[in-house]
Amino acid sequence: MEEYKKRIVKAIQYIDDNLETELSLEKVSNIVAYSPFHFHRIFKLITGEAIQSYIIRKRIEKSAFYLAVKKNVTLKDIYLELGFSNHSTFNKTFKKYYGKSPSEFRKSAPEKFHKIQLKQSKNGQIDTVFRQYICNIENLLNWTTMNFKIKVTDFPEMNLASVMSLGIANVEPSFNVLMDWAKEKKLFPRENVKMISVYHDSFKVTPPDKVRIHACMLLNEKLKQQEGQVFPETIEAGKFIIGSAEVTLNDFEQCWVSLFLWMNENNYFMRKAFPFEIYHTNFKEHPEGKMFVDFCIPIN
Known part of the structure; x- marks a missing residue:
């Protein structure tokens, strides 16, 4: 400190x-x-x-x-x-x-x-x-x-089905495209399905209407090829800082800043990979708009 x-x-x-x-x-x-x-x-x-x-x-x-x-x-x-x-x-x-x-x-x-x-x-x-x-x-x-449960752990390789969105306003429509595809493939609904957002741009250098975010679903097996707007993506195995919290959409910025601050305080360094969020619940199903989210930073 x-x-x-x-x-x-x-x-x-x-x-x-x-x-x-x-x-x-x-x-x-x-x-x-x-x-x-x-x-x-x-x-x-x-x-x-x-x-x-x-x-x-x-x-x-x-x-x-x-x-x-x-x-x-x-x-x-x-x-x-x-x-x-x-x-x-x-x-x-x-x-x-x-x-x-x-x-x-x-x-x-x-x-x-x-x-x-x-x-x-x-x-x-x-x-x-x-x-x-x-x-x-x-x-x-x-x-x-008070709000975060933080741990450092190894993740195995994760195979994703992804839809690209350009601009923060297009993330939800991209998830809708992904969900329609998953339902057609009988991949949704299923038990313990995990939805993920992968950040491929920084809001610092890219305007909010241009930032690239991938709306993703965790798959049991690798997607072999692109199907319409849905394409395969892989999160490589490695070590991650995981900050878990029940939050609203308005808390996301503070969550990310807090987690990066914790990373620096504890002498960890981010590696060249993309940070991402894993959603365990749906904020639309909560009376206060809250959801359980893992905020994940790849580290060396």
């Missing part, structure tokens, strides 16, 4: 100290030794902002500071120094945060702006922010302990 706190604080400090440089997700995640995929999810849950949104906000706040205390520096020099490519982008983004243009802000900025900022820093403003983030981490870990 202490090591994880250090990494989060290190990431935030690095961003705040290097706003004038190029700051990509890959660069910051590398600084704190996390994969971009894990770091993006964890950063957003803890801070309430995507990392790029956080960086833009901090750059705008720093530009406001410069506008107030560096009256002799031109607007162009300020926005170029902080990574904005042109005046139009800078102006539009600045107005979004402060409700006025940079020029208007500079004219109305209080004379004691500089002293106010120094006073806030001396009073521990930054430390307060870090404590807030660390509190979020502790709450998340407590949520994990």
Whole structure:
């Protein structure tokens, strides 16, 4: 836990100290030794902002500071120094945060702006922010302990019948196609049938309407060839972190972030394979929309 706190604080400090440089997700995640995929999810849950949104906000706040205390520096020099490519982008983004243009802000900025900022820093403003983030981490870990049963185990090879969906909104229709096929093949209903979602894209790099998710059914025998939209897929045997919980659809993001956090806390590393979910019950059959789900991360 202490090591994880250090990494989060290190990431935030690095961003705040290097706003004038190029700051990509890959660069910051590398600084704190996390994969971009894990770091993006964890950063957003803890801070309430995507990392790029956080960086833009901090750059705008720093530009406001410069506008107030560096009256002799031109607007162009300020926005170029902080990574904005042109005046139009800078102006539009600045107005979004402060409700006025940079020029208007500079004219109305209080004379004691500089002293106010120094006073806030001396009073521990930054430390307060870090404590807030660390509190979020502790709450998340407590949520994990209360809601998850986590184990590390080996899975045998799993043979799946799969239907591809492009976009999160198309996952349910893909499952419907899969179910119709399974009923025709007399594979459903049957005892202990397992439905699975395999994530082939990251929501970090792929828009929600483009992300590729496979709607799958676990088979006893390998599907020999593609049949219409249904095609064979294999999850290779190996070691997995399994987080089991009874959750609603709204809990899925928090479940994944919690499990990745647990993985990092316990010094496991994800291998080059796709994470997936195994559904043991149907949320449509529960009065509160809950279902039992295994969240599975392949590890070395």
